[in-house]
Every structure is written in structure tokens, then in C-alpha cells.
Amino acid sequence: MLDPLSWGARLASALVYPRTLDDFVGLVAPLRSRRAHHAEVVLVRRETYDTVTLVLRPGPHFPAHRAGQHTALTLEIDGVRRTRVFSIASAEPRAGERHRTIELTIRARPSGLVTPRLTGRDARALREGDIVELGAPRGDFVLGTPVPDRLLLVSGGSGITPVMAMLRTLVARRHRGEVVFLTWAKSPRDTLFRAELDAIAKAAPLTCPGLRIAVVHGPMSEGDLAARVPDLASWEVFACGPSGMLDVVRADLRKHGDLTKLHTEQFSAPTRPPAPEGEGGEVTFARSGKTAEGRGPILPMAEGAGLRPKHGCRIGICHTCVCRKVSGTTRDTATGALSTDGDVDIRICTSEPVGPVVVDL
Amino acid sequence: MTHTTLSPSELESFGAEIDALLTRTKADLGERDTRYIRRVVRVQRGLEAAGRALLFASGFSPLFPVVWALGTGALAASKILENMEIGHNVLHGQYDFTNDPTLSSQTYEWDIVCPSEQWRHSHNVLHHTYTNVRGVDHDLGYRMLRVDPSQPWTPLALLQPLSTLVLGLLFQWGVAAHDIDMPKYLFRPSERTEEQREKVRELFAKAKKQLRKDYVLFPLLAGPFALHVLAGNLVANVVRNVWSFLVIFCGHFPEGTETFPPEALDGETRGGFYLRQLRGSANFEGSWLLHVASGHLSHQIEHHMFPDVPAHRYPEMAREVRAICGKYGVAYNSSSLSSQVWSVAKKIVRLAFPSAGGDATPTAA
Numbered sequence A: 001m002l003d004p005l006s007w008g009a010r011l012a013s014a015l016v017y018p019r020t021l022d023d024f025v026g027l028v029a030p031l032r033s034r035r036a037h038h039a040e041v042v043l044v045r046r047e048t049y050d051t052v053t054l055v056l057r058p059g060p061h062f063p064a065h066r067a068g069q070h071t072a073l074t075l076e077i078d079g080v081r082r083t084r085v086f087s088i089a090s091a092e093p094r095a096g097e098r099h100r101t102i103e104l105t106i107r108a109r110p111s112g113l114v115t116p117r118l119t120g121r122d123a124r125a126l127r128e129g130d131i132v133e134l135g136a137p138r139g140d141f142v143l144g145t146p147v148p149d150r151l152l153l154v155s156g157g158s159g160i161t162p163v164m165a166m167l168r169t170l171v172a173r174r175h176r177g178e179v180v181f182l183t184w185a186k187s188p189r190d191t192l193f194r195a196e197l198d199a200i201a202k203a204a205p206l207t208c209p210g211l212r213i214a215v216v217h218g219p220m221s222e223g224d225l226a227a228r229v230p231d232l233a234s235w236e237v238f239a240c241g242p243s244g245m246l247d248v249v250r251a252d253l254r255k256h257g258d259l260t261k262l263h264t265e266q267f268s269a270p271t272r273p274p275a276p277e278g279e280g281g282e283v284t285f286a287r288s289g290k291t292a293e294g295r296g297p298i299l300p301m302a303e304g305a306g307l308r309p310k311h312g313c314r315i316g317i318c319h320t321c322v323c324r325k326v327s328g329t330t331r332d333t334a335t336g337a338l339s340t341d342g343d344v345d346i347r348i349c350t351s352e353p354v355g356p357v358v359v360d361l
Numbered sequence B: 001m002t003h004t005t006l007s008p009s010e011l012e013s014f015g016a017e018i019d020a021l022l023t024r025t026k027a028d029l030g031e032r033d034t035r036y037i038r039r040v041v042r043v044q045r046g047l048e049a050a051g052r053a054l055l056f057a058s059g060f061s062p063l064f065p066v067v068w069a070l071g072t073g074a075l076a077a078s079k080i081l082e083n084m085e086i087g088h089n090v091l092h093g094q095y096d097f098t099n100d101p102t103l104s105s106q107t108y109e110w111d112i113v114c115p116s117e118q119w120r121h122s123h124n125v126l127h128h129t130y131t132n133v134r135g136v137d138h139d140l141g142y143r144m145l146r147v148d149p150s151q152p153w154t155p156l157a158l159l160q161p162l163s164t165l166v167l168g169l170l171f172q173w174g175v176a177a178h179d180i181d182m183p184k185y186l187f188r189p190s191e192r193t194e195e196q197r198e199k200v201r202e203l204f205a206k207a208k209k210q211l212r213k214d215y216v217l218f219p220l221l222a223g224p225f226a227l228h229v230l231a232g233n234l235v236a237n238v239v240r241n242v243w244s245f246l247v248i249f250c251g252h253f254p255e256g257t258e259t260f261p262p263e264a265l266d267g268e269t270r271g272g273f274y275l276r277q278l279r280g281s282a283n284f285e286g287s288w289l290l291h292v293a294s295g296h297l298s299h300q301i302e303h304h305m306f307p308d309v310p311a312h313r314y315p316e317m318a319r320e321v322r323a324i325c326g327k328y329g330v331a332y333n334s335s336s337l338s339s340q341v342w343s344v345a346k347k348i349v350r351l352a353f354p355s356a357g358g359d360a361t362p363t364a365a
């Protein structure tokens, strides 16, 4: 069989070897790259004093997301690529349609490396026209089909983003069922999408007659859900917020509702400050399922646990022992530099754990 | 007066000063380095595309020799940049800090017949860890040349002025054969290991693709001008070979570079490691362009002290290394490119003959 297109592609790949076609495509038209999804930043909009909305236009191969899913955003900060996961806040496209843009609304985590550089008055990490990398949308925190008759969307803080995507989707579809949207925020000035929520609520009688929206300020406490939603057990609940809040939701549903109808998404991993000097830690070797505990470089720890990782010099110069750190903090024994990101390569012969660490070995 | 040994306490503080420079530089790595390497990558891709296009066009052009020479030059320059400033340095992990998969030491494949994986073993592990240690660092003469008086003389050495020239022309093949220990593989088939066989298979697979694009596909695409393209590609490859050969030979073989007995490794401290790298390496001086074209291996001393620091930082680090060496009174071997080339050439010719005082010059210490 002679498929000219695939023959053309094979010839082109052979001509550019050992580069790939993508190495060239990526230079001139990054959005068309096949190696990874990219998106152009079309708008950077300040949402509140510590949040920002990025409107992104992904390339043609980017799969449509479902409301409630998240994506991994990779951008370069001070020359280092950093990846963080954010919920997509914009409505999902109609079946068979492709979206032109997606939106991420991001709140600064004060101890973070990435988010403070995106938000605030003088954020300079991203500007309109920049290209970022995006992971394919993932997650099963999504509305089923058909959408349940009685839908309760609960959120706290920046946990509002995935349920906002659901709300926006339902409004765009002029959904006819009953929907209650409850969101908790610290204060009015911390409330995300305030104007839009008002507008949606005002138009609801015409667009989604069964929709009710309430913004509550202050912390959520037990009994709040039952007080606001009658007959709690008859609602399918989607909740996203900090872990303390999700505990309250669970407690309420246990008492007054139906826990099997609860879907949750926890929006941010708790941040852990680096442990004090030379503390050591527990290393989990994800692939082999083994663990080791101690101080000093990870390579001997792995060997002590019966693993045989690739290595060469054992003094940090050859990069043979490089492997993927899934999560946790490590310290470079030569320079003392800390590595706090997940999903990065480290040299295990000169990296020691600082607290719990997971490596792909 | 300079000397090459330091007392243990001097050695320790010498090591600490070099370590401090390393720590300071690593802490400063960031946007400047990422921007630099991306720019080099863009220039290299541009040169490659331009070179290939000009070679195609040369057949149609009335100015054939000029266009052909320009195309060949651009292609040679692109191959040199790719091998030296991008490939070699990326494979050292100099840009691993960026987390960019296209600049990762673990996955980058460079444009030369030697598979990256094999190179990382013979070069990063053996050569950089055991630099100039006799019997362990096979870069000392590449298993075929006598580059140190302590290596035993055999009549074969008489041929080495000639074989060095041949090695220079075919340098990428020498590099490719290196990790496999090709002479042994060829002449002692009974001792072949499965690992060696696997490496030979990988090498063949890669060599096939390299040869196919430069000597079959690109020429065929040029139709009636196939020979122009083929000749341009061949010359570009040879130019790259000779240039990288010169750079590498000037790094460890000029007069004044030392070799070490295996015992040198016993209980070697960090300071000792740095000092051995210093004593076994040599720099050459020149313009900015020369440094870039050499992948900054013009700063072989700094490269051996800091193999995974982005190489474009070496010139600024060299000023400090030099000052530290001055302070401790240890020699810092640096000279112009031409004088280092001359120095290597003389040594290769001289060592082609048995050493004057027998071969009793520094063997084991």
C-alpha cells in the first residue's frame, strides 16, 4: 500500500534524523507540535487582588475538555520549566465541537514558586502572546450524562474553578433541571467571579429556571448544607475545596444526605516547608514498591533496599544515575540546593531526601 | 615558580574554593542560560536548513562554486554547533536543570554516528571520572596512539603521525568505536560479550540512519545534482570531524598535561579530584566565535572541573579558577590554539619513537 502522506512523513523524518520533525515544527509553529500540546496566551486578566485568569488558545490537536477536568500548565520561570495542575474554569465545548479558548483562574499560594509570579499587580511571568505547554485534560470529576435531575455544586475558595466550568456549561446549554450552586469565600473581595455569578443569577429565570446561586462569606460549618438545601439526600453533589471544607461536606452528607452521591476534587496539595538541615527522610521507590529510610544520598539507600539503579561516577558528574523524582524535596549534597518540584529529574548519587520523597525506581 | 603538588591542608582549601565557585554558579543558573542555548539551537537549525537549501540550489546556479561552498560551509558549521555546543553539552546534563525534555541528557540524540547512550558511558563516566588515569581512561590515546611516555612503545607507534591524521579525518567513527573497544571486538571474537554485541547493533542502527540521510536521501532528492549534494555533505562531515578532533586533542595532550597511575584514585579528595582535572587538561585561547565553535571546550580545565555547568559560563569561571590557581601556585595550562596544536603534533611525532632514556619515565608513582 502506498499512502503518500505517510511516506512523505517517513521520508521527512529520515531526512531530519536524529532530530524529529517536531523539533522543527516546534520552532516555527509550536501550537502544531505533536510532542506536547501548546497554547498561546491570548489574555491575562486580573480577577481579584491575588488571582488571575489566563485565556489560552490551544493548538488544533488539543482534546476537548469536560467541565470539571484539570490540565497541567507548564511554563518557564527564570529559565526553568515548572508544571502545575489547574482546573479548567471555562465551559466545555458542545459535543463534536472544538473550543477556541480555555480559561484557567489561578490563585497565588504565598509559599509557591509559580503562582505568585502569575498573579498580583506586577506579575511578569506570562504575557499575551506567550506560548505555554498544556497537558491533555484529565480527571473524572465530571458531570455524568445525562446530567442528574438535582445537582448541588459546592465549592470553597479557589475550588470554585471546576464547578464554575460546570455552571457555565449548564447555562450555555440552557439546562432545565434543578441546580444549586453554593460557594464559600473568605470575604467579598476574595470572591471569584462575583459579577458573573450575579449576572447568571439575574438571567436564570429565562436561561435556567431551576438554578439557584448563593455566595457565602466566612468558613463553612456543619449543618450549613442541610440548612440551605432541603431533602439533601436527593441531590447529586459535586464539591471542590480545601480538605477541611470537604470534611464538613462529608459530615453533613453522612447525617442528612447520601454519601454515595458525593463527587469531590481537592484543589491544592498542602505545601510543606523544607525540613531542617540534614534531616533525612523516607524514600519510596514507586516502580518496585520498595521503601528505604535514612540520610544521605538516595543511590546507596536504593542499593540497600535491593535495587540496582544505573550509575557511573557516584560523585555527581556523569548524570548516569538521573531518575525521575515524582514528589518530595531533595537536597543536592554538593551545593546544598533544594529541589521541591515534583516530576523532575534528579541525580540520585548526590541527592538526599528532605522529608518523604517518591522516586520512579 | 609553579608546582603540581599541594599539602593536604592546601589541597583542602583549594578544593573548597573551587567548590564555592561551583555552588555560586549553580545557584545563578537560570533564564540567561536557557535563553543562550535556545538561541544556539535556533541558529544551528537555521544553518542546517540554509546549508541543505544552498547545496540543492547550487546545481541550478551559474555561481555554482560559490553557492556550493556557502552551502557546505553552513552545513559544516551547523554540524559543529550541534555536536559541540549543543550535543556534547546537553549530554553532560548541563541543561537538565531546565526540565526541558528537548534539552535532557537522558533523551537527547546527537547528529553523529556514536549513539548518545554509549557516549555518555565512555565519555561522562570513564573519561570524566578517571581523567588521564592510565589504564582506566581510554581517551588517553584512544587505544591506538601513544600520547604519554609511560605507554609502552611498539613498532606500531612509528605509524602514528599518519594514523593520527586518518583518525582526524574519520573522527566520528573513532568516537563511535570507542565505547565498544572495537579493536578487541574485531580481533578477539571469542571474547565478545552480549553487552558488546548489543552496543554494536545499536551503533549499526544509528550509523545506517546517519549515512542514509547524508549520502542517499538528500542526494537523491537533488536528482541530477545528486553528486553536488553528496560531495557537500561529505565535506561538511569531514570538516566537523577534523575540527572536533583538533579541539579534543588540544584538551589533554599538549605538553605539560600529566597522566596518573591508578593509585592516584585511592582516597582522592574533592580537592585532589579538582587538581587532577587541572593537571590533566589544557585550555586554548581565542575569539568568542572560537569558543562557541569548540562548544567552550577551549576551556577544557573548567569543563573537567564542572562538567555539568552550562559551558558558556566557562570563560567567566576561568578567570576565577585562574586566580585560585595563581594563589596556590599551581600551573594553569593555557595558550593559543595554534601553539597547542603544534605542541600536540610535536608530542605525537616524538612519541612515535622509543623515548630517549628508555621507557623508564614516569610509570607508576
Ligand code: FES
Residues within 6 Å of the ligand: A310, A311, A312, A313, A314, A315, A316, A317, A318, A319, A320, A321, A322, A347, A348, A349, A350
Ligand atoms: S552516578 Fe554519576 S552523576 Fe550520579
